[in-house]
Amino acid sequence: MVITRVWIEEGCIVCNACETTCPEVFNVTEDSCHIRAESRVDGKQTTNLSERSELKPDLQESLADQIEEAAEGCPVEVIKFDKA
Numbered sequence: 230m231v232i233t234r235v236w237i238e239e240g241c242i243v244c245n246a247c248e249t250t251c252p253e254v255f256n257v258t259e260d261s262c263h264i265r266a267e268s269r270v271d272g273k274q275t276t277n278l279s280e281r282s283e284l285k286p287d288l289q290e291s292l293a294d295q296i297e298e299a300a301e302g303c304p305v306e307v308i309k310f311d312k313a
């Protein structure tokens with residue numbers, strides 16, 4: 230599986246579970262989880278809700294399983310992603 234982009238919808242309860250599962254992509258801040266700048270093509274660090282930046286090409290396959298696991302483990306199901 231390949232995941233091309235991942236973002237956080239509104240409603241994150243900052244539980245830290247996703248960062249524990251996949252710290253290369255998820256960074257939990259005081260008010261919401263963010264998608265790390267280092268993992269994104271656009272180099273911004275936000276929820277990626279409006280930007281919908283793609284993940285860096287070398288991470289799209291290597292981190293796909295971890296991202297899917299993090300999404301399944303999110304208690305409020307706000308981690309969304311596009312598969313290719």
Ligand code: SF4
Nearest residue numbers: 241242244245247303
């Ligand atoms: S697992 Fe979900 S609720 Fe918890 S910090 Fe991550 S995005 Fe937010």
